Amino acid sequence: MTASLAQSSPAVKTGSRAWRRFCRHRLALFGIAAIVLLVLASVVGPSLIPFDSLKIDIRHRFAPPPFEGHLFGTDQLGRDLLVRLLMAGRISLSIGFAAMIVSTAFGTLIGVAAGYYGGAVRVALMRFVDAMLCFPQIFLLLVLAAFIQPNVVTLTLVIAASSWMEVARVVEGQVRSLRERDFILAAEMLGASGRYVMFRELLPNAIGPIIVAATLTVARAILLEAYVSFLGYGIQPPMASWGNMLNNAQQYLGSAPWLAIFPGLMITLAVSSFNFVGDGLRDALDARFDLN
Amino acid sequence: MANFLFGRLLQSLVLLLIVSVIGFAVLHLAPGGPLAQFALVPGLSKEDLARMAHEMGLDRPLPVQYWEWLTRLLGGDWGHSYRDNRPVLDVIAGRLPATLELMGAAILISVLVGAWIGVMGAIRRYSTFDMLATIGAMVALSIPTFWFGLIVIYVFSVHLGWLPPGNRTTVGGDGSFLDYLHHLIAPAAVLALVEVAIWSRYMRASMLDVVNQDFIRTARAKGLPERTVLWHHALRNALLPMIALAGVEIPTLLGGALVAETVFTWPGMGRLLLDSLGYRDYPVVMGILMFSAVLALLGNLLADIFAAVADPRIRMA
Numbered sequence: 040m041t042a043s044l045a046q047s048s049p050a051v052k053t054g055s056r057a058w059r060r061f062c063r064h065r066l067a068l069f070g071i072a073a074i075v076l077l078v079l080a081s082v083v084g085p086s087l088i089p090f091d092s093l094k095i096d097i098r099h100r101f102a103p104p105p106f107e108g109h110l111f112g113t114d115q116l117g118r119d120l121l122v123r124l125l126m127a128g129r130i131s132l133s134i135g136f137a138a139m140i141v142s143t144a145f146g147t148l149i150g151v152a153a154g155y156y157g158g159a160v161r162v163a164l165m166r167f168v169d170a171m172l173c174f175p176q177i178f179l180l181l182v183l184a185a186f187i188q189p190n191v192v193t194l195t196l197v198i199a200a201s202s203w204m205e206v207a208r209v210v211e212g213q214v215r216s217l218r219e220r221d222f223i224l225a226a227e228m229l230g231a232s233g234r235y236v237m238f239r240e241l242l243p244n245a246i247g248p249i250i251v252a253a254t255l256t257v258a259r260a261i262l263l264e265a266y267v268s269f270l271g272y273g274i275q276p277p278m279a280s281w282g283n284m285l286n287n288a289q290q291y292l293g294s295a296p297w298l299a300i301f302p303g304l305m306i307t308l309a310v311s312s313f314n315f316v317g318d319g320l321r322d323a324l325d326a327r328f329d330l331n
Numbered sequence: 332m333a334n335f336l337f338g339r340l341l342q343s344l345v346l347l348l349i350v351s352v353i354g355f356a357v358l359h360l361a362p363g364g365p366l367a368q369f370a371l372v373p374g375l376s377k378e379d380l381a382r383m384a385h386e387m388g389l390d391r392p393l394p395v396q397y398w399e400w401l402t403r404l405l406g407g408d409w410g411h412s413y414r415d416n417r418p419v420l421d422v423i424a425g426r427l428p429a430t431l432e433l434m435g436a437a438i439l440i441s442v443l444v445g446a447w448i449g450v451m452g453a454i455r456r457y458s459t460f461d462m463l464a465t466i467g468a469m470v471a472l473s474i475p476t477f478w479f480g481l482i483v484i485y486v487f488s489v490h491l492g493w494l495p496p497g498n499r500t501t502v503g504g505d506g507s508f509l510d511y512l513h514h515l516i517a518p519a520a521v522l523a524l525v526e527v528a529i530w531s532r533y534m535r536a537s538m539l540d541v542v543n544q545d546f547i548r549t550a551r552a553k554g555l556p557e558r559t560v561l562w563h564h565a566l567r568n569a570l571l572p573m574i575a576l577a578g579v580e581i582p583t584l585l586g587g588a589l590v591a592e593t594v595f596t597w598p599g600m601g602r603l604l605l606d607s608l609g610y611r612d613y614p615v616v617m618g619i620l621m622f623s624a625v626l627a628l629l630g631n632l633l634a635d636i637f638a639a640v641a642d643p644r645i646r647m648a
Contacts, residue, residue, distance in 0.1 A: 170349035173350050173582065174353070174627075175623050176583075177590065178619070179620070182357060183357075185608045185616075186360055266590065292484060293485075299481045299485065303478035307470070311474075
């Protein structure tokens, strides 16, 4: 009885309630921990390991893990696999975050404009989003990636260009329903400009779903980077990314399976962590889940 | 119904038009544009290239070029492959059956397995099975398809020797249906992984929606056995939104097929796209891009029509 009273009392701030609900979500906490660990290991790890990620050591090729300090073994050129995995983590995680920021910013812009102006603007923008979603994301991404000189920046932009549509849809839906609320009417009657209403009134109130979509976009972007790099149109060797490490691994599948297993596990760990966090955030920030 | 059909058809045509504009833009984004095919031919002077650009109409205003390109596209002339000069539509048609078979098998697996997991999860909500299915679906959505393919090859082909590691039939084999089926299992299962996850989530949500409705309470109140209520009354209604989902999932499925085809050297449209990208065979690349979008549009349209036929509430709304 007291518990239910405490929960419904307006004294409990939305923020702390969302935080408590997020903490109940053990998978999301696991996700946060794993992401922090991955980022820390990628940033600090390579300097703690006495091997260089690019140094070729022909005498110790295909050393199975663990081998004389090579905890995860070595690859076809005798390079330490662990340090390469961590260096690859820097690249893959950076691209994931950066692509998320670019695509979320662009998608939000499109979504807010479509939702706020409505009418012809909405129809034009959202039909464009629909049309973009008709193309399989990987097809679009591969074709665009084949047109560019692949490096971290161009790859980020290309991934963002093929994954902003979901965010735009989410934001447009949110803004369209918020648009009809009284506080927007009040702001407009006070003479607020369109830009003020869009970015000071509408956007802050739609931030929950945007954060959720952004988190899931990181997961998606890491996967997409892995796909293009695996297929040879992404990060180019000798620079390591989780995707291009798997590119070579396929031909040594029978003799050196660890070359394929570890990078894939890293991708799966990173991507599922972001998906868990996104799911937890959705439960925490979406008021509808209060009913359950 | 006629109104619904007309509206939906018009919407698809508008989308098709926008899709074609995007396709045209991408074609002109290609380095060198449509002239790229001659860039590597030795002995061509700048004047030759300019003359050819003029002959191909590349010096005219873009809207005019777009219009001509679109009318040719609609007339079935999708250009010729740079590689062997065959018509693009022929090249695609040669690879399409392999991809459609792969997709069909994957859809079959995902609908059966995914729907079953979803229904069981909804019936035993918050049970151990439900929790495991929830976590499993999220992990399945996080596993890179190509890596899963590699692991399947490693376990079932390299280690156990149960399944062939690739291709559509045994080279020099008897070409029997069983041999073909044997080759289909691994790529279809790999492609289905993500779809099973998606289907089980949607099915669970849809089933939970239906189970809380009044007609289910009525069915229970009049004393029907729980099995009949769930598997007959509830499931039939919970499956309705799944028809539309099947249409929406086509682009994802096509994208997944590309990855599965690459890993398992399956001679489908996805592999063709990758090969054509490698050869800078832009007419075929463009053709596949446009074709896949049209396929997605058609799938969506058909799914919506089927859904409207099955559920009068949709076409009334």
